[in-house]
Amino acid sequence: MKKSEENFYDQVQRKRLMFLILSMIAIVFNTGITFTFVIPGLKGFSLYLTIIYLAFYFLIANIFVGLFKERLYLVFTTSLLLSSLGMGWRLWLEWGEFSLVEHVNPVVIIAYPCFVAFIISVMYQFLTKFKSKKIIIVDK
DSSP: OOGGGOOHHHHHHHTHHHHHHHHHHHHHHHHHHHTTTSSTTSTTOOHHHHHHHHHHHHHHHHHHHHHSSSOHHHHHHHHHHHHHHHHHHHHHHTTTOGGGGGGOSHHHHHHHHHHHHHHHHHHHHHHHHHHHSOOOOOOO
């Protein structure tokens, strides 16, 4: 098998620690950055950024498929803790900023990390079901 034909999940299995750290950092920083842009109805909402970050969370869920086999609760709790950490980090850095006034309410602070964890978990579950089906390509 050529290096270019290697499965993405095989690469994740070989470099588990690197991919785990990469996905953890990605969730923390992206949640911290995005919660002011992706909540509909609040100031600063951008549908374009929402679609970009959904694709990014799809990539993170794909990494989690390679890291954690059939461990949905671990993926959900890890995503929830890391997204809460990222959001808390951003609020701590910008505490008192006028631009965050609309975003600092209990509904946003509680619901957004839960929503991120839910989205990553749903994508993880979908990808796990898709990965379990063996696709065999026969060249003639």
